[in-house]
Amino acid sequence: xxxxxxxxxxxxxxxxxxxxxxxxxxxxxxxxxxxxxxxxxxxxxxxxxxxxxxxxxxxxxxxxxxxxxxxxxxxxxxxxxxxxxxxxxxxxxxxxxxxxxxxxxxxxxxxxxxxxxxxxxxxxxxxxxxxxxxxxxxxxxxxxxxxxxxxxxxxxxxxxxxxxxxxxxxxxxxxxxxxxxxxxxxxxxxxxxxxxxxxxxxxxxxxxxxxxxxxxxxxxxxxxxxxxxxxxxxxxxxxxxxxxxxxxxxxxxxxxxxxxxxxxxxxxxxxxxxxxxxxxxxxxxxxxxxxxxxxxxxxxxxxxxxxxxxxxxxxxxxxxxxxxxxxxxxxxxxxxxxxx
Ligand code: NAD
Numbered sequence: 001x002x003x004x005x006x007x008x009x010x011x012x013x014x015x016x017x018x019x020x021x022x023x024x025x026x027x028x029x030x031x032x033x034x035x036x037x038x039x040x041x042x043x044x045x046x047x048x049x050x051x052x053x054x055x056x057x058x059x060x061x062x063x064x065x066x067x068x069x070x071x072x073x074x075x076x077x078x079x080x081x082x083x084x085x086x087x088x089x090x091x092x093x094x095x096x097x098x099x100x101x102x103x104x105x106x107x108x109x110x111x112x113x114x115x116x117x118x119x120x121x122x123x124x125x126x127x128x129x130x131x132x133x134x135x136x137x138x139x140x141x142x143x144x145x146x147x148x149x150x151x152x153x154x155x156x157x158x159x160x161x162x163x164x165x166x167x168x169x170x171x172x173x174x175x176x177x178x179x180x181x182x183x184x185x186x187x188x189x190x191x192x193x194x195x196x197x198x199x200x201x202x203x204x205x206x207x208x209x210x211x212x213x214x215x216x217x218x219x220x221x222x223x224x225x226x227x228x229x230x231x232x233x234x235x236x237x238x239x240x241x242x243x244x245x246x247x248x249x250x251x252x253x254x255x256x257x258x259x260x261x262x263x264x265x266x267x268x269x270x271x272x273x274x275x276x277x278x279x280x281x282x283x284x285x286x287x288x289x290x291x292x293x294x295x296x297x298x299x300x301x302x303x304x305x306x307x308x309x310x311x312x313x314x315x316x317x318x319x320x321x322x323x324x325x326x327x328x329x330x331x332x333x334x335x336x337x338x339x340x
Pocket of ligand 1: 013068069070071072073082242243258259260261262263264265272273274275277315
């Protein structure tokens with residue numbers, strides 16, 4: 001069976017990373033038809049928007065996409081393509097695993113966290129306005145529906161993947177209504193999993209301190225959108241940085257796989273960016289498609305090449321370019337296939 005996948009290379013370092021990842025995924029022998037569509041800065045002149053409707057149509061049709069990062073102007077300009085895409089396709093769960101890898105020098109060797117971030121509401125709802133010349137308001141939306149839905153996703157993920165604990169993260173001591181509702185919803189869902197998955201909660205500031213001091217105490221974290229965004233970068237930092245942090249945006253009818261990192265414009269076109277995060281996002285995509293053996297092969301190949309230490313991208317202390325590192329991973333994937 002051939003899988004038709006929408007491929008969105010994106011901005012900045014995105015196109016190089018997309019080529020690298022396609023090479024690795026094709027090396028698994030899983031048959032893909034890549035349907036390439038463009039979104040991002042390059043599309044504004046031709047379409048008047050960085051997210052042409054044809055991109056959304058393609059994902060609606062293929063139901064699965066591999067996506068590079070897309071630039072968002074800071075403080076002005078068009079709305080984030082990434083946020084718009086997640087909301088338009090109701091990709092409500094943002095899944096971001098962070099796991100230590102041998103060969104990457106970090107403070108801890110045993111980090112194995114899964115961040116489950118609510119992806120559709122909170123301050124990302126984009127409802128903000130100026131109040132006169134010198135003030136502005138952003139509205140934080142938290143609903144029982146979305147909170148229970150993301151909590152259930154976290155617990156179901158824990159059950160399906162043999163994880164033992166879910167920690168809900170919030171600031172309900174201050175935002176008693178909005179974060180209070182998020183926490184209450186998590187508690188409601190947790191009650192259905194008593195005896196199967198442990199449940200606890202932490203206030204976001206304390207959570208950040210605990211994660212940098214004793215990350216081994218935590219397993220699956222479930223968070224509203226903004227805290228989830230921040231804590232997933234923190235978790236990426238614990239395991240080697242943004243270059244190695246994969247992600248998935250999952251909904252009922254479609255899923256988009258993309259790294260945690262952005263378009264790193266200063267490295268664009270220089271063949272220096274680390275493709276690991278997008279390659280591992282591709283492995284998450286393989287799992288989503290039910291191609292578990294191929295997913296494990298890709299993850300194993302990445303781990304082996306990094307553990308060997310001979311061919312490492314610059315952010316991991318080596319000299320290898322994007323293409324060279326990806327070729328080493330693809331060779332390793334193909335070598336496993338060739339072994340009888
Ligand atoms: P960024 O993730 O692009 O870069 C931060 C730093 O991390 C870079 O300077 C670089 O040192 C490092 N880095 C990131 N990815 C790397 C890789 N693959 N290999 C090596 N080093 C890497 O974050 P930023 O500079 O805050 O954002 C740049 C643009 O990306 C902004 O327009 C932002 O809105 C956008 N962005 C997009 C997404 C997305 O598409 N989902 C996510 C985050 C940021």
